[in-house]
Each structure stands twice: as C-alpha cells, then as structure tokens.
Amino acid sequence: MKYPKMGTRQLYLLEERIKTFKNWxxxxxxxxxxRNMAEAGFYSVATSxxxxxxxxxxxxxxxxxxxxxxxxxxxxxRSHAAKCAFVQIGKNEDELSFSEFLSIxxxxxxxxxxxxxxxxxxxxxxxxxxxxxxxxxxK
Ligand SMILES: [Zn+2]
Numbered sequence: 001m002k003y004p005k006m007g008t009r010q011l012y013l014l015e016e017r018i019k020t021f022k023n024w025x026x027x028x029x030x031x032x033x034x035r036n037m038a039e040a041g042f043y044s045v046a047t048s049x050x051x052x053x054x055x056x057x058x059x060x061x062x063x064x065x066x067x068x069x070x071x072x073x074x075x076x077x078r079s080h081a082a083k084c085a086f087v088q089i090g091k092n093e094d095e096l097s098f099s100e101f102l103s104i105x106x107x108x109x110x111x112x113x114x115x116x117x118x119x120x121x122x123x124x125x126x127x128x129x130x131x132x133x134x135x136x137x138x139k
Contacts, residue, residue: 011043011058011108012058012059012104012105012108013093014038014039014092014093016043017037017038017041017042017043017058018034018035018038020043020044020045021034021037021038021043021044022044022046023046023049023052024037024044024052024053025052025053025067026053026067026069029069030069030070031069031070031071031072031073032067032068032069032070032071032072032073036072036073036074037055037073039073039074039092039093040073040074040076040077041057041058041059041060041077041084041086041087042055042056042057042058042064042073042077043055043056043058045063051065053065053066053067055067057077057081057084057086058086058108059084059085059086059104059107059108059111060081060083060084060085060086060087061111062077062080062081062084064076064077064080074087074090078090085103085104085107086104089103089104
C-alpha cells in the first residue's frame with residue numbers, strides 16, 4: 001500500500017510554482033505568461049499535450065484551463081475563486097508581509113493534512129469493505 005508523502009512539494013513558493021510550467025503555450029509577452037500565472041497562485045497540472053494549459057491554485061485547489069494570452073491570471077483567479085485566501089490577500093510574493101506569508105503556508109499545510117486525512121479515510125473504508133465481504137453472513 002502506498003501512503004502519500006507530506007511536504008514533497010512546496011507550492012506556496014513562487015519559484016516552485018514556476019518550475020511546474022514545462023510546455024506552457026504562452027510567451028513572455030502574454031499577460032498570462034508563466035511568471036504572472038505563478039504569481040497569481042497557479043501551477044501547471046498538465047499531463048500531456050492535450051491539456052498543456054491546465055492549471056491549479058496551490059491554495060484553494062481551483063482548476064482552470066482554456067487560457068487566452070490576454071487573460072489576467074489574478075482577475076481570473078478572483079472571478080472563479082473569490083473566497084480563496086490567496087486571492088483575498090491578493091499580493092505577489094515579494095509584497096507579502098512575513099505574517100501574511102506564514103498564514104498562507106499554514107493554510108497550505110492544513111489543506112495538505114486534510115487531503116492526506118481524506119486519503120487515509122478512503123484506505124480505511126476499503127479495508128472495512130474487504131472485512132465486511134470476508135465476514136458476510138456472520139452474525
Ligand atoms: Zn486560489
């Protein structure tokens with residue numbers, strides 16, 4: 001059985017998000033260039049040439065694709081996920097105060113723990129199902 005590892009990626013860091021963009025279809029002149037995308041909280045979740053512009057917010061998990069070169073990543077993030085804590089702070093990494101940065105890292109880690117918790121729950125549910133199958137018919 002494979003257990004998820006925690007903290008393998010530090011996507012709350014701008015540089016880590018930038019690194020995820022491998023075959024991004026837009027150049028530097030585009031408004032949704034890699035840097036602007038990463039600054040607005042997005043990282044690439046592309047898996048093939050079919051979904052090169054698939055992105056996800058590192059904090060709220062909102063997935064967006066179908067980007068156009070003139071799209072403003074911050075504006076798109078705001079309009080699709082207004083409640084995102086990163087959107088609510090709404091600053092690029094170098095403008096964040098240390099306490100703002102810490103609150104973002106904390107939220108990221110809480111999300112990660114919840115996600116791992118969910119995966120563990122699924123594993124437990126699967127095990128319970130197997131036990132139920134095995135002992136089906138017993139009283
Ligand atoms: Zn978000």
